[in-house]
Amino acid sequence: MDQAGSARVWAAIGASAHRDGSPVSLRHAIIASAELLAAAGAGLSVAHGGEPREPLLASGPVAEDLAELQFTLGEGPSVDATTRRSPVLVPDLAGASAHSRWPLFAPAATDAGVRAMFAFPVTAGAALVGVLDVYRAEPGSLGPQELADALVLADAVLVLALDERGGIASDLDNLLDIAVSSRRAPVHQATGMVAAQLGVPMTDALAALRAYAYTEGRRLSDVAADVLARKVRLSPSSPSGPCTTERDDSGSPGNQEE
């Protein structure tokens, strides 16, 4: 265990909390992650069913977009970090290897101004809790000290996520309320509506929503809002093929509005 590294990481988290004038929380670990790793931003997603399912915290809109993009597309460094349970380091998202590995995500992330991305699984031994990811606007690798700090940061996230008895800390509980039951509620509600529309299980309904968002080139949250507003309705087509959609034509006729 790198004592100095651990002290440096916790000092950065503490400093972030101090500036806020509030007790140390997961949010401060995310801010410290971006600072210590010279990153433009950082985010934390909670894993569910073997993928980074719920974006919990983001340092800003770009970090939030990266999480949603990966969830919509079902691919990206955070997805791989979850399935492989090991860090995924991408020094250049515009490079050929990143493009062949994530043909959908890499160009989309590059378009969003992200050039390097590093994803670290947050694990409690064999149990996967989530993924911590940081991104940079410029390409380049993490230095040895940054890499060591990142691993300590992933541990710090776990420590802050759990209370002293190993249960879920109230901070995490509140974040789950904000993330799952509030910010992301439309996606889950729309999933429920699509399940009822198509007469399929929730997992299939979510897959249909994701596929629709992807083929339309739209954000999942925007599609979900349209489903809830009953502007978009998914209907079953061939059993295995993509869903056709019925669109309310009260809006613009094309799909260029996004």
Next chain:
Amino acid sequence: MATTDRRVREAFIELTDTLVRDFDIIDFLERLATRCTELLDVTACGVLLADHHGALTLVAASTEAARRLELAQVQNAEGPCMDAFHSGIPVQSGNLEQAGPRWPAFTAAARAAGFTAVQALPMRLREEGLGALNLLNAAPGPLDSDTVALGQALADAATIGIVHQRTVARQEMISEQMQAALTSRIVIEQAKGFLAERLGLGVDDAFTALRQYARDHNRRLTEVAAEVVAGGLNIGPIGDAGPGPARREEPW
């Protein structure tokens, strides 16, 4: 000698093999006590393990006499196991008749049970004390250093086995709690959407219907939501007891 070596090896494997589905700590400690009695050639062996508050309360032993003696240690809060547990170093008395006033209650109980010599070994991993092992002999005289060393090695193996098992059990608990915390929230949102579509309501009204149903049937909201999401529960609009467009029959 070769037979003993093999039995020692087997004992070590047995004591570190704790990641079994139906692991039982008392069962494990009893096996530790039995293996120590066999391999160290002592009359009996007792084990005391600390509970999660740090108090020595879990008792196992190779014989009933040894078990009663260990229980007496717990009750009187005095004895070689207590000392070894708190100090982290081995404690021994080759002849309890000459032990003096060190452990008056323990000495009386040990002699009544027919034990004359004791050797207590700490069960400890780094800073963490888990418990202590008590080797008991009817005949007086200290155990030789090889026997004590092997006893400590067995105690160490068992300690690692217990710590490993506890860590894994804790990880499973964390994983289950995380999944439960997420799933319970997600299914409520999904059920709102599902009901909104089925009943032709907005999601807020659908939630009111969901909550009303849970309240009327004295059931937990998460539970009701999970059934709605699984397609197994049919909830009508508020104030409407009649069936909606159900796909499946209600379970009651």
